[in-house]
Amino acid sequence: MVDVTVRGAGAFGLAVAYACAAKGARVRVVDPNGPGGGSSGGLVGALAPHVPEQWNEKKAFQFEALAMGEDFWSEVVRLGGRDPGYARTGRLQPIDTAQALALAEARAETARELWQGRFRWEIVEARADWGPVSATGFVILDTLTARMAPRRAVAALAAAVTALGGEIVTEAPDQGRVVWATGAAGLIELSAHFGKSVGVPVKGQSASLRFDARTLPQVFADGVHIVPHGDGTVAIGSTTEREFENPSTCDAQIDAVIAKARTACPALAEAPVIERWAGLRPRAKTRAPMLGGWPGRPGHFIANGGFKIGFGIAPMVGRVMADLVLDGDNRIPAAFRVEANL
Numbered sequence: 001m002v003d004v005t006v007r008g009a010g011a012f013g014l015a016v017a018y019a020c021a022a023k024g025a026r027v028r029v030v031d032p033n034g035p036g037g038g039s040s041g042g043l044v045g046a047l048a049p050h051v052p053e054q055w056n057e058k059k060a061f062q063f064e065a066l067a068m069g070e071d072f073w074s075e076v077v078r079l080g081g082r083d084p085g086y087a088r089t090g091r092l093q094p095i096d097t098a099q100a101l102a103l104a105e106a107r108a109e110t111a112r113e114l115w116q117g118r119f120r121w122e123i124v125e126a127r128a129d130w131g132p133v134s135a136t137g138f139v140i141l142d143t144l145t146a147r148m149a150p151r152r153a154v155a156a157l158a159a160a161v162t163a164l165g166g167e168i169v170t171e172a173p174d175q176g177r178v179v180w181a182t183g184a185a186g187l188i189e190l191s192a193h194f195g196k197s198v199g200v201p202v203k204g205q206s207a208s209l210r211f212d213a214r215t216l217p218q219v220f221a222d223g224v225h226i227v228p229h230g231d232g233t234v235a236i237g238s239t240t241e242r243e244f245e246n247p248s249t250c251d252a253q254i255d256a257v258i259a260k261a262r263t264a265c266p267a268l269a270e271a272p273v274i275e276r277w278a279g280l281r282p283r284a285k286t287r288a289p290m291l292g293g294w295p296g297r298p299g300h301f302i303a304n305g306g307f308k309i310g311f312g313i314a315p316m317v318g319r320v321m322a323d324l325v326l327d328g329d330n331r332i333p334a335a336f337r338v339e340a341n342l
């Protein structure tokens with residue numbers, strides 16, 4: 001007998017299973033495609049915050065999730081023995097105009113309060129060997145941003161779930177409470193169930209370049225994420241496609257993103273492309289995470305809507321879902337609840 005069946009072995013499902021198992025529940029994760037078979041099996045693992053201003057419960061939730069990164073991932077490593085490729089290496093963004101410089105100064109101020117003095121949003125001189133080209137010669141450095149390697153992080157979470165006595169299988173009937181963390185496919189099924197769209201898959205293409213910048217901050221420039229990983233690669237992402245024919249093929253659109261990355265970050269000019277990858281992000285109607293009880297279906301729960309920030313918020317998603325599923329304690333922000341999408 002298990003207490004909780006989690007359907008879906010992506011970042012959300014495994015984070016929920018891990019948090020439930022850590023609270024002592026007997027957990028079974030079921031996924032026909034295995035861990036990381038969905039959008040969590042990609043290349044880019046930016047764990048990056050929203051700008052530190054106009055604070056709200058969504059930003060506070062994300063801040064808490066990002067801030068707990070070291071503790072969360074070091075416990076995952078301790079239990080399961082697998083390396084998720086996590087490191088808090090920060091992020092650089094170019095400052096191209098005097099207006100952007102003034103805005104960055106204002107945000108440095110608000111970050112001091114909103115990030116509780118634990119992380120900084122500061123203006124530093126652009127460096128020649130790494131980072132974005134910047135017209136003013138200055139860049140924003142934030143020390144909150146981290147990275148993880150999606151495939152290795154999923155494998156690390158799966159190992160931690162198993163170490164806590166959970167099992168991960170490709171097929172099994174529902175037992176106990178059921179958490180549906182079924183990503184993009186789940187949004188389509190939920191839309192059919194509720195008779196209205198509660199979200200759509202949004203395709204993203206990404207790439208991996210051979211370039212060793214493992215200790216250096218990631219870069220966000222011209223809408224492109226440039227994320228050095230611990231294995232001597234740099235991930236580049238991503239396209240955002242509402243219309244697509246094949247969810248898993250790559251085309252000229254990712255080449256355009258790679259070209260932008262090389263222009264924004266000249267250190268990558270000659271770095272060879274070693275992989276291209278595409279997946280479907282689960283985007284809920286509100287664009288926010290979609291978490292909570294399944295309305296009208298007692299004992300069933302939904303953890304979906306990770307969209308572009310699913311990896312960063314997964315630790316908090318696991319925590320609030322485990323509290324709800326096991327204890328009936330609902331601390332999910334109103335804007336993230338399933339009902340907000342109905």
Ligand SMILES: Cc1cc2nc3c(=O)[nH]c(=O)nc-3n(C[C@H](O)[C@H](O)[C@H](O)COP(=O)(O)OP(=O)(O)OC[C@H]3O[C@@H](n4cnc5c(N)ncnc54)[C@H](O)[C@@H]3O)c2cc1C
Nearest residue numbers: 008010011012038039040046182183204306309310311312
């Ligand atoms: C190109 C790209 C780049 C990205 N970059 C970032 C980034 O830098 N930072 C970030 O935070 N996020 C990023 N994301 C978003 C991130 O990948 C998602 O938010 C996250 O993977 C969502 O996790 P999930 O577990 O909800 O979904 P998924 O990983 O898709 O998992 C859902 C799982 O459910 C399974 N499933 C489906 N139906 C069933 C069923 N009926 N029964 C059982 N299992 C089922 C699937 O096989 C799948 O494994 C990116 C996404 C893409 C596509």
